[in-house]
Amino acid sequence: MTPARNGLTVWTPLPPERNGIADYSAILLGGLAAHYDCRVACDDWLGLTPAGIAVVDPALAHRGAGPRVLHQIGNNPGHGFVLHGLRGMPGVTTLHDPGLLYLHETMGAAGATIRAGMAAALPGLAAVYGRQHREHGIQTRANHLLFDLAGEVLARSRAVVVHSAYARNRLRLVHGPAATAHVAVIPHFVPPGALPDRAAARARLGLPQDGFLVLTAGFATAVKRFDWLIEALALAIGQGAALRWIHAGAERPEEYALGAAIAARPAVAARAHVTGYLDEAALDDHIAAADLLVNLRFPSGGESSGSLARAFAAGTCCMVSDTAAYAELPRDAVLHLPLTGSVGLLAEALCAMAAEPARAAAIGALGRRHAEAEMALPAVAARYRDVIEESLGRPVAPDAPREVVSTLVLEAGPRLLARDLEAVLAGRRGPCRLLLAVPDLAALADLTLDRPGLLGDLLPLAARLVSVRVEAAPRPGLLLDLDLGGAA
């Protein structure tokens, strides 16, 4: 008789959603199935899973769920339901990107919730950025780098998995050692099974067998530094480098106008091609066909790259930015591009590699050896199992209460300060009612006339004023309905 196996509910997007984490999860499930009876909570009920693994409606995932739960969270709108699931069914959470500000924004999180998360992470900086956010609606790229809004995930997870020591250290610096003691590093895996043969892949793609091919992959965003690459390509081509460049992925003009940037460099445009979004097989063909995968990031928040893992598996030489998690890769297994003088150095490297492709092939072989030793799927799945099992007894922070609390009262004299309100509201989340009490309505009139913009000065950044009304009885004053945001 076969012994009963433990169940595992995995909250994640799934293919065919165009989301790298969906692809990651579909492959990881194949590895986890060696240890658990898996099921997937996914808001696409028709999502694709490996054979034998069922999809369950997230709204019903609590029925029949055991204690073993795994959440896969990335920083884009496709993961909103996973964050909701984490609030109801705590478990182990993989943070593919330590920064979750964009996710919260696209989920429609209240501004107060976002500012509360900013203040929880970096209170000093949040005082400035939060005020700009509240009063002028300013949300810059800097906000996304500075404020990760990962506090809720850390507090509500029995363990947190990240893919690099950089990501763990960054969380630790922001949230402190106690809040991050349960963060474990599990590297990204390489996809199981052999990637296509280089020659066969080139034949399928209609590419010549002997040309030097530079590849970039994924959604084209500004942090992938296509500006550096295009300039370096122009320099290299100008110096006689024989190469072509393919971007195997889709353009997001609202984030980075890749097509326009290429068109502005006719020498590059003559040797460049953007494929648009590719399915997994076509992406594998392009990666296997390439001589060099350029996988730059600046700035980097510690995110991982599925394309990089595929390139390792294919034995394709990889060039990464010498920053964040990419700096942790072995120096002999990838090419590290410094963050200063990047364009010139990149052009030099392109010229050298194009002139002697065997050097790229040799580095690619070392990259594959590294991946086979450290990033094999069975080993990664076993590490997930260990983290899940060790986390079972760890308590999580209770969900923030959302009900309206009874009215708080603060005496509002002429010397009322912002820190007085901050003290009264400290530690509170969600809806809150506060009476700024005055002796009589005449005193209230005096107070508001003497101090124009009174509430703007007094309210903490994390507080959103929902409504205000003048109360004459039982106690005169200003009755404020506030939203103090949730945990984030």
Next chain:
Amino acid sequence: MSAAAILASLLREALPEATVLDFGLPAGRVFPWWPGARCGIADPAALPPAEAALLRRFRLGPAGLPVCGLDAAADAALLAGAPAALGGVWPPLLVVEGAAPAALTPLLDAGAMLLQHGLTEAMAPPPGPPRGRIMLLGGSVSRIERWDLLLPAAQLGPVFGRMQAAAQPLAAALGGAAQWQIGGRTVMEQLASIGMLALGTEQLPPLRLPGAALAHDLPHLAAGPELPLGTARRLRLLLGALPARPAWLRLRLRGIDPDLGPGLFLDGLRLDAQLRPEGRDWLLEAPVGLRPDRAAVVGLALPERAPPGALLLGLEVGP
């Protein structure tokens, strides 16, 4: 566990105008068999948050009434006796498992009828005016289930008569009178009893509900007998708890593309369903195993490229 289905079928004939509020969730065994009945939960505080969040999604009928007990504003209006909150005629019939919860006292004080499951002799009589009692025995001779109907004394006789009259045709439709032991008597002016017990295998009436009679989680409401899906790609239906038995679940659909076939789900998990044409409509059907202790949730998912505007004409559970 077929008693709820049989007794609900009899009561529908005896109280055709009644507004029914079944407070049996998280199971809810009567409302599936009574189209138009509202469902609710007697003790919402005891419900796990995730189950409460699930049930809070559902709306019923053209007014989009929520599940009783999970919507503070609607509950307050209901307990205050607001006609629109009730969604039907007074007095309502309240269905409870065991003793009536204190939260229902305002409705009971105002004279609501009560359908109670369990050994009601051990329970305190409900508040409000004196009521007559009809003891209802259902199920089979080997497994008898007891319910009590508490109603205004003046109505006991007429309701008793209508239930008795309804029992024979129902038996005839469910395998014939020889398959059933049917009896009933008036013990005293305010006490009567009716029994309808299966002699062999418990028989159930087929469950057939028009789309608009189902509690659903669509953002819009039904205006006609069917439930229009509009542009929605996913639909959940709160079915209630049905007797445990192998059966077929069928959704009758119109306006779907069979080449982009929908997925059928029960309690969140996809069923091995087949789609077959029936006239200009389509039947999406799958064998299911039902459980009597928890409200079933049926799901329908259309592929992203499926055309909008499909209609759910009805739901059936049967052989």
